[in-house]
Amino acid sequence: MGSSRMRMILMAFLLCRTILAEDPYLYFDWKVTYGTISPLGVPQQGILINGQFPGPIINCTSNNNIVINVFNQLDEPFLLTWAGIQHRKNSWMDGTLGTMCPILPGKNFTYKLQVKDQIGSFFYFPTTALHRAAGGMGMIQVQSRELIPIPYDRPAGEFAVLLGDWYNKGHKTLKKTLDSGHTIGLPDGIHINGKSGKVGDNAAEPLATMEPGKTYRYRFCNVGLRVSVNFRLQGHTMKLVEIEGSHTxxxxxxxxxxxxxxxxxxxxxxxxxPKDYYFVVSSRFSKKQITSVAIIRYANGKGPASSELPPPPPQHVAGIAWSVNQFRSFRWNLTSNAARPNPQGSYNYGKINITRTIRLANFHGTHEGKLRFGINGVSHQNPATPLKIAEYFGKPELAFINYNLLKDEPPKEMSSSIVTGSVVVNATFRNFVEIIFENQEKTIQTWHLDGHSFFAVAIEYGKWTPEKRKNYNLLDAVSRHTIQVYPNSWAAVLTTLDNAGMWNLRSEMAERAYLGQQLYFSVLSPGRSTRDEYNIPLITNSVVFFWIPQVSTAQSPPYA
Structure with missing residues (x-):
């Protein structure tokens, strides 16, 4: 009897340990330095992480805790953000200038993240200055847990591919150009994992090597500054299986x-x-088309890749229609699991009542004679005190926060003279919100929302009206965190603002975000409960996390 009781106590103890056990931790030490790189064959100063460009791949599993100690060995402040990683209850680690102070030269900071209930393909990149033009980015691969099956046979291997436009001018030169009130213009080329290949260079190191008969997963991210791209693999079709954390x-x-x-x-x-094949990337919707190639090699294959490249899709008006139709073909896989056992389609977002509609129109103009970009007539400026910290201490005036600066719809006539300020939009916790992105400019736009995913329910040409809701996909639109908006078009997304914190909504075009085409959603938990949002971390390593509030009338750079 005593032995049986002891066994019951031991089993209860082990069960408690199992229930209370934390998810696994992954630890990284990263040194951020300058180094010479040549993505387009022209040597220039780049930003390396542990001597690498692109930076180290973060390969993790759903619900893993990730601890990254970042040492800034540059000569200027530096921050990293984690595009698409939702940081549940933790905008303190979002890595944007509205939520935290940058890491000063010679200092370090430890990011503590959790890929809570997430799977999929993401990337990290710098948010300070114009560092994104110099590197400092890498892939984040979030695998499914062993107990959660993926909706296809496990691939024989996988390859991470970062691609995007590139400028031969250094990041400091590009920043000076923007600060002087001018555009950085068109890029010089396209890189594929930090290299630009040419047809005929069959001695180049292959991007990937595949065994005949086997299936591989390729993860692609466009980490460029402004140009949409199209990619294709000579002689092969590609089966789409995931977009930004959602099985398709x-x-x-x-x-x-x-x-x-x-x-x-x-x-x-x-x-x-079995031979070599070209992987081809070309620009889309730009004045001049630029192309780069890389080699995909079959193991033990014989023969170079054919110089006859697969053609790009149509350009201009026909190309936009082609691209819109492709967007509409992307559908959420309602029967597959995501990061949890329940099917993706169990969340019936189309049956939820919209509580607020926010229409956001991008535009450009001038402020004090210099180029600025904005939203609804307002251009965002980062104040000396991070917005989140000023709000946390109940001192919004320290960050010049005016919650009414930006309205929920654009003015009827957009002035070319831009109003500047700290753009923060108050949002109600757990409200179901409709956001309309309106683009009446001649260039394509891409938007991203930190801390959340949204359902990309529609993209159409022309102007949005409430009657357009009848065209929304309310069944199986892909849950994602970015959306493109074509020239003279609009896009609609639906999201539940259920992640308390201060979250950045920005143009993914680095030039536009740097010059003000961004804002922050302030999503406050009722009663400021720590069940909904973590408390402020005061000190991490040798870096003081918060700025001691001091009233200032200057809008100086946000240095901690």
Whole structure:
């Protein structure tokens, strides 16, 4: 009897340990330095992480805790953000200038993240100055837990591919150009994992090597500054399986558009003659088309890649229609699991009542004779005190926060003279919100929302009206965190603002975000409960996390 009782106590103890056990931790030490890189064959100063460009791949599993100690060995402040990682209850670690102070030269900071209930393809990149133009970015691969099956056979391997436009001018030169009130213009080329290949260079190191007959997963992210791209693999089709953390209906494509800041994953089967093939990336919707290639090699294959490249999709008006139709073909896989056992389609977002509609129109103009970009007539400026910290201490005036500066709809006539300020929009916790992105400019836009995913329910040409809601996809729109908006068009997304914190909504075009095309949503928990949002971390390592509030009338750079 005593032995039986002891066994019961031991089993209860082990059960409690199992229930209370934390999810696994992954630890990283990163040194951020300058180094010489040549993405387009021209040597220039780049930003390396542990001596690498692109930076180290974070390969983790859903619900893992990730601890990254970042040492800033540059000569200027530095921050990293984690595009698409939702930081549940923890905008303190979001890595934007509205939520935290940058890491000063010679200092370090430890990011503590959790990929809570997430799977999929994401990336990290710098948010300070114009550091994104110099590197400092890498892939984040969030795998499914062993107990949660993925909706396709496990691939034989996977390849992480960062691609995007590139400028031969250094990041400091580009920043000076923007600060002087001018645009940085068109890029010089396209890189694929930090390199730019040419047809005929068959001695180049392959981007990937595949065994004949096997299927591989490729993860792609457009980490460029302004240009949408299209990619295709010579002689092969690509089966789309994931977009920004959501399993998709598995359609096959000959080529795919990928807009700035977006990520997706495809399956490729090595079912062709064993030889080399070109992976081709070309620009979309830009005045001049630029192209780069890389080699995909079959193991033990014989023969170089054919110089006849697969053609790009149509450009200009026909190209926009082609791209919109491709967007509409992307569908959420309602029967598959995501990061949890329940099917993705169990969340019936189309049956939820919209509580607020916010219409956001991008535009450009001048302020004090210099180029600025904005939203609804307002251009965001980062104050000396991070917005989140000023709000936390109940001193919004320290960060010049005016919650009424930006209205929920654009003015009827957009003035070319821009109002500047700290753009913060008050949001009600757990409200279901409709956001309309309106683009009456001649260039394509891409938008990203930190801390949340949204349902991309519609993209259409022309102007949005309430009657357009009848065209929304309210069944299986993909849950994602970026959305493109074509020239003279609009896009609609639906989201539940259920993640308390201060969250950045920005243009993914680095030039536009730097010059003010962004805002912050303040999502406050009722009663400021720590069940909904973590408390402020006061000191981490040698870096004081918060800025001691001092009233100032100057809008100086946000240095802690």
């Amino acid at each position: 209906v598995q359609n096959a494509y000959d080529s795919l558009d990928l807009h700035v800041g977006q990520c997706l994953a495809v399956l490729v089967t090595a079912n062709q003659e």
